[in-house]
Amino acid sequence: MNPSPVLCWLRRDLRLSDHATLSRAQQCGPVLAVFVFDPALLTGLPANDKRVAFICAALDEIRTRLRALGSELVVSYGDPQQQLPCIAQDCGARQLFFARDYEPMALARDAAITQILETQGVTVEAVKDQVVFEQDELLSKAGQPYTVFTPYARAWRAQLTPASYAAWPVKLESRYFAARDSLPAQWRGDEKPIAVPGFANANLAALTIQTGERGARALLQDFATRIARYGELRDYPARKGVSYLSAHLRFGTVSIRELVRLALEDGSAGAMVWLNELIWREFYQQWLWHFPEAEQTSFKPAYRNLVWPGEDSHFDAWCAGQTGYPLVDAAMRQLKLSGYMHNRLRMVAASFLVKDLLIDWQRGERYFASQLLDYDMAANCGGWQWAASTGCDAQPWFRIFNPVTQSQKFDADGHFIRRYVPELAVLDNKAIHAPWLAKTLPETFLLGRDYPAPIVEHASQREKALALFGR
Ligand SMILES: Cc1cc2nc3c(=O)[nH]c(=O)nc-3n(C[C@H](O)[C@H](O)[C@H](O)COP(=O)(O)OP(=O)(O)OC[C@H]3O[C@@H](n4cnc5c(N)ncnc54)[C@H](O)[C@@H]3O)c2cc1C
Numbered sequence: 001m002n003p004s005p006v007l008c009w010l011r012r013d014l015r016l017s018d019h020a021t022l023s024r025a026q027q028c029g030p031v032l033a034v035f036v037f038d039p040a041l042l043t044g045l046p047a048n049d050k051r052v053a054f055i056c057a058a059l060d061e062i063r064t065r066l067r068a069l070g071s072e073l074v075v076s077y078g079d080p081q082q083q084l085p086c087i088a089q090d091c092g093a094r095q096l097f098f099a100r101d102y103e104p105m106a107l108a109r110d111a112a113i114t115q116i117l118e119t120q121g122v123t124v125e126a127v128k129d130q131v132v133f134e135q136d137e138l139l140s141k142a143g144q145p146y147t148v149f150t151p152y153a154r155a156w157r158a159q160l161t162p163a164s165y166a167a168w169p170v171k172l173e174s175r176y177f178a179a180r181d182s183l184p185a186q187w188r189g190d191e192k193p194i195a196v197p198g199f200a201n202a203n204l205a206a207l208t209i210q211t212g213e214r215g216a217r218a219l220l221q222d223f224a225t226r227i228a229r230y231g232e233l234r235d236y237p238a239r240k241g242v243s244y245l246s247a248h249l250r251f252g253t254v255s256i257r258e259l260v261r262l263a264l265e266d267g268s269a270g271a272m273v274w275l276n277e278l279i280w281r282e283f284y285q286q287w288l289w290h291f292p293e294a295e296q297t298s299f300k301p302a303y304r305n306l307v308w309p310g311e312d313s314h315f316d317a318w319c320a321g322q323t324g325y326p327l328v329d330a331a332m333r334q335l336k337l338s339g340y341m342h343n344r345l346r347m348v349a350a351s352f353l354v355k356d357l358l359i360d361w362q363r364g365e366r367y368f369a370s371q372l373l374d375y376d377m378a379a380n381c382g383g384w385q386w387a388a389s390t391g392c393d394a395q396p397w398f399r400i401f402n403p404v405t406q407s408q409k410f411d412a413d414g415h416f417i418r419r420y421v422p423e424l425a426v427l428d429n430k431a432i433h434a435p436w437l438a439k440t441l442p443e444t445f446l447l448g449r450d451y452p453a454p455i456v457e458h459a460s461q462r463e464k465a466l467a468l469f470g471r
Pocket of ligand 1 (some may be wrong): 278282284341
């Protein structure tokens, strides 16, 4: 075995099991795992950003496990284009592995780093880890990228073989990792918990989700007992119907292949519905890779020049969960408090911003990006453009969610609303969905004082949206 360490640059794969990059790297020499905090990605984030806390917790777990094997997780702060060549040189590494990322900025960064390292004599290998099928592994018969989900999903299933989702084994033995003692002192971390300068040190209290690979495993084990009922319960935000694994998928504290194995081994109808959602994730990943402009503009050219008449004060009310539409407000408050929003509510809240408040979907997309713990450019742009009817295989422009009937249908007893909009808790199950329509309200409750009256009227805004999109 080559004694010089092989660098494994961790990014969206913050775990030590079923890990394509680590597994490939271990075939070439003792692995030195590296993580770089890139200021370009951190600038502008608030000091208590939940994602930074989530990453730090996952890295702490990895570092503890690697140290128990006598190795180290090298954590550095700075531009990876400068940091990685330094680490490679200081540690005598001749090879670097990383898992491919499909976001436009990441692709440009990775190409630049590859060139710099190769000039320095370090060979670089990018590996597929984040998805089952990537880039143009799935194309239509005409050789074109899929822009409609159903045929994509059919092709995805048809091409799937056990090899597609087989685990990439990681050998958790000292001899497969670079020894900590062999590293130059500056790359050996201290005993303090991993933290990013300028960010609240591991602001874990703000997280309502278990962190790290251990946290992912606990969630997965719990979900495995419920997966059969996923299809039946997944649309009800007050029920424990979904997996809550999105942040773990985002940061790779769980492997997508493990999730596919879980679904296939379970085989229930619920598991198949869930597998479909994992395929949606891949659909959007390949979509963004093929159409990187979708990050910046409407996918459908017809909607690129829409002039959105919505008001700034309405945008602020939407962000604050003060629109006067209880389900929308509960959803927006859940997002702000926890960094998570249930999928049904993401659809309702996004549709409300675009088709009731007539505000550009990109403003909503950016707000979600700033708040979501599971923020993923492909899924977020895909979801927003779906709701705004501007994307690929999107909701037809004339289909507009009614925020009141959505509330009556998916939170009939108002459990979810009461949890996040406590000022409405005194209302009965009928009034809670649309207090302004109630014939009587409790004496202690005054609409406009205790909770806002609706900032717009759905029926008339709906007509305006139809006119805007149908023009
Ligand atoms: C406007 C809007 C914005 C969204 N932004 C994001 C985002 O930034 N990050 C993100 O991961 N998901 C996003 N989604 C998709 C979806 O809402 C979340 O993945 C889901 O709510 C996460 O909860 P869960 O892990 O319990 O999902 P589950 O229902 O348990 O689904 C399992 C996994 O499948 C994937 N998935 C499920 N639904 C979708 C979908 N519609 N599109 C793509 N992947 C999906 C996710 O990785 C999810 O973790 C967005 C959806 C909409 C409508």
